[in-house]
Amino acid sequence: MIILWTAVVAILLDAVLTYIGVAYFGAREAVITFVNRNPTLMWPFALIQVLGALYLYMMSKKHPWTRYLLYIAAFMHIVAVANNALLLWRP
DSSP: OHHHHHHHHHHHHHHHHHHHHHHHHOOOOSSSTHHHHOGGGHHHHHHHHHHHHHHHHHHTTTOTTHHHHHHHHHHHHHHHHHHHHHHHHOO
């Protein structure tokens, strides 16, 4: 259960930092390019990612290997949060 909450918090922090960077500081999103035109589209995309993490967690009861996909998703978003924080922090 802790990995689910870690993934959800990392996804939401990634969304917040991406929104701040694109909407207020003029940063460019490289992966989700449609966010560059309309930064508020970050929130539905984050909701889809959270629902995907919840689906992976629920499927891990039936298929234990899906838990590894949840670990990868959590790690990927933790790295993205660190990257966004460093990019927003630089002078």
